[in-house]
Amino acid sequence: xxxxxxxxxxxxxxxxxxxxxxxxxxxLQSVTEEECTGNGALACLVxxxxxxxxxxxxxxxxxxxxxxxxxxxxxxxxxxxxIHVREAGAGANAIEATFDLFHALKQLEKxxxxxxxxxxxxxxxxxxxxxxxxxxxGGDWASxxxxxxxxxxxxxxxxxxxxxxxxxxxxxxIARASQNHAFLAQHPPEIEYNGFFAQGYVLEEGxxxxxxxxxxHASSFGRDLMSFVTxxxxxxRVFVLYDDCPCLVYGPVSKxxxxxxxxxxxxxxxxxxxxxxxxxxEWCGLEPLPPGH
Amino acid sequence: xxxxxxxxxxxxxxxxxxxxxxxxxxxLQSVTEEECTGNGALACLVxxxxxxxxxxxxxxxxxxxxxxxxxxxxxxxxxxxxIHVREAGAGANAIEATFDLFHALKQLEKxxxxxxxxxxxxxxxxxxxxxxxxxxxGGDWASxxxxxxxxxxxxxxxxxxxxxxxxxxxxxxIARASQNHAFLAQHPPEIEYNGFFAQGYVLEEGxxxxxxxxxxHASSFGRDLMSFVTxxxxxxRVFVLYDDCPCLVYGPVSKxxxxxxxxxxxxxxxxxxxxxxxxxxEWCGLEPLPPGH
Numbered sequence: 001x002x003x004x005x006x007x008x009x010x011x012x013x014x015x016x017x018x019x020x021x022x023x024x025x026x027x028l029q030s031v032t033e034e035e036c037t038g039n040g041a042l043a044c045l046v047x048x049x050x051x052x053x054x055x056x057x058x059x060x061x062x063x064x065x066x067x068x069x070x071x072x073x074x075x076x077x078x079x080x081x082x083i084h085v086r087e088a089g090a091g092a093n094a095i096e097a098t099f100d101l102f103h104a105l106k107q108l109e110k111x112x113x114x115x116x117x118x119x120x121x122x123x124x125x126x127x128x129x130x131x132x133x134x135x136x137x138g139g140d141w142a143s144x145x146x147x148x149x150x151x152x153x154x155x156x157x158x159x160x161x162x163x164x165x166x167x168x169x170x171x172x173x174i175a176r177a178s179q180n181h182a183f184l185a186q187h188p189p190e191i192e193y194n195g196f197f198a199q200g201y202v203l204e205e206g207x208x209x210x211x212x213x214x215x216x217h218a219s220s221f222g223r224d225l226m227s228f229v230t231x232x233x234x235x236x237r238v239f240v241l242y243d244d245c246p247c248l249v250y251g252p253v254s255k256x257x258x259x260x261x262x263x264x265x266x267x268x269x270x271x272x273x274x275x276x277x278x279x280x281x282e283w284c285g286l287e288p289l290p291p292g293h
Numbered sequence: 294x295x296x297x298x299x300x301x302x303x304x305x306x307x308x309x310x311x312x313x314x315x316x317x318x319x320x321l322q323s324v325t326e327e328e329c330t331g332n333g334a335l336a337c338l339v340x341x342x343x344x345x346x347x348x349x350x351x352x353x354x355x356x357x358x359x360x361x362x363x364x365x366x367x368x369x370x371x372x373x374x375x376i377h378v379r380e381a382g383a384g385a386n387a388i389e390a391t392f393d394l395f396h397a398l399k400q401l402e403k404x405x406x407x408x409x410x411x412x413x414x415x416x417x418x419x420x421x422x423x424x425x426x427x428x429x430x431g432g433d434w435a436s437x438x439x440x441x442x443x444x445x446x447x448x449x450x451x452x453x454x455x456x457x458x459x460x461x462x463x464x465x466x467i468a469r470a471s472q473n474h475a476f477l478a479q480h481p482p483e484i485e486y487n488g489f490f491a492q493g494y495v496l497e498e499g500x501x502x503x504x505x506x507x508x509x510h511a512s513s514f515g516r517d518l519m520s521f522v523t524x525x526x527x528x529x530r531v532f533v534l535y536d537d538c539p540c541l542v543y544g545p546v547s548k549x550x551x552x553x554x555x556x557x558x559x560x561x562x563x564x565x566x567x568x569x570x571x572x573x574x575e576w577c578g579l580e581p582l583p584p585g586h
Contacts, residue, residue, distance in 0.1 A: 081359035232379035
């Protein structure tokens with residue numbers, strides 16, 4: 001997304017270099033929390049920033065995002081029964097129990113993936129719903145059966161699914177798995193929602209903004225704009241869902257996002273910058289820079 | 294063990310209250326590292342402290358320990374391939390991989406337990422060998438496939454088994470499990486030995502020291518001394534294995550060792566204190582306190 005922020009700035013600079021500026025107001029926003037709650041974008045909306053169209057330059061392989069999943073983060077707090085390891089069988093290992101719960105959640109992931117045929121645009125994806133066990137911490141030392149473990153998970157949900165409903169299914173899944181577990185049945189795990197609790201969205205086809213982006217992209221790249229569906233979360237949901245404003249997520253080719261040495265293609269970024277400049281030019285119209293600028 | 298240290302002190306005090314003291318040298322030692330390496334006891338021996346008999350007042354249910362396991366601690370360092378969770382299947386989850394390795398180790402635990410018939414005194418125990426996953430840490434946040442995980446484990450070995458040989462079996466087990474794993478086959482886990490690397494031992498029957506303890510116990514408790522075999526580690530191995538010195542591990546009834554609210558029975562502790570006083574009296578002989586004491 002850092003690359004996209006730069007593309008936005010350079011697109012406006014590009015207009016300036018030919019002595020022009022947008023003939024309507026362009027508002028450039030950079031938000032926090034993009035990777036954990038989406039509250040930064042929401043804060044912009046709540047502050048009263050409104051637009052006829054929004055463009056978010058996320059790295060999206062030179063394509064337009066048609067739809068994406070929502071995301072729920074949750075932390076499992078699992079307890080165990082500590083005991084001297086010499087009688088380990090008499091205790092209850094909180095770390096092992098956490099893995100049992102994760103296996104139960106992977107079953108729920110499977111069920112949700114099986115439902116993809118009922119969700120427009122997601123029918124063709126192989127595995128749109130990912131439950132990720134992203135972080136774990138538990139136990140204090142090697143020689144006791146550990147009494148505690150916490151695990152941070154990320155679950156995806158389809159557009160149109162209420163996160164509260166999905167969270168309930170997750171809670172039920174954990175409760176069922178705990179019933180089958182001698183210790184957890186009496187000491188059920190706790191679930192903490194510690195970040196994303198966000199709906200997915202679909203960008204409806206046919207908006208004027210999308211038509212303008214198609215033309216701008218075709219001019220910059222010399223080929224048609226493709227759209228696709230992503231099993232990742234995007235802030236666009238805020239503008240699409242809560243302000244009924246078309247929000248175009250469109251950006252450069254990238255590699256290894258959220259991994260080591262994540263990067264974007266500079267040549268792609270350059271062409272995307274061209275698209276953005278052309279989009280602003282057509283969407284807002286252009287006027288000469290005032291004298292002296 | 295804190296209770297046992299107190300019992301030692303009070304046993305010598307008890308002799309003093311009747312105006313007597315041991316007629317031979319009694320050396321009272323309190324060591325560190327009893328729960329993670331055993332190096333405190335080893336340091337005493339290396340310093341040159343020698344005895345005709347050693348008594349370690351660990352809480353052992355008013356019984357004498359006949360034999361106990363050795364212990365190996367090790368830390369698994371497991372790597373994964375981080376990736377954006379939207380394409381989780383293309384990454385390699387280090388936390389999940391750690392659990393796969395643990396399951397492989399539990400198979401080895403099973404094999405070692407099956408061998409108990411070949412180990413004197415361990416034939417009758419249900420489950421002498423415990424592998425404990427005591428601590429885990431991995432991953433940085435919920436929305437990436439985690440690239441790292443470390444797990445602290447404790448494994449038991451029978452008396453007579455060289456820890457180096459056992460460690461090799463553990464390493465082979467990890468290596469085999471890694472071969473079946475797409476990512477780990479190319480990026481094998483590392484094993485760090487970060488504590489216990491200790492042999493088990495058997496206290497041979499028939500020593501004079503044991504005979505004296507039997508008599509002292511019978512006087513204090515009014516019943517015969519029983520011995521048993523424990524699947525826990527004990528520092529006695531240092532004196533038994535490296536100094537060929539009979540080391541009697543004998544102490545009070547306890548509850549929830551290494552767990553919440555661990556405690557000992559005070560009435561048991563009182564009787565054990567009596568046993569220790571009588572043991573010292575017979576083993577060392579007694580002489581009147583010098584005048585003025």
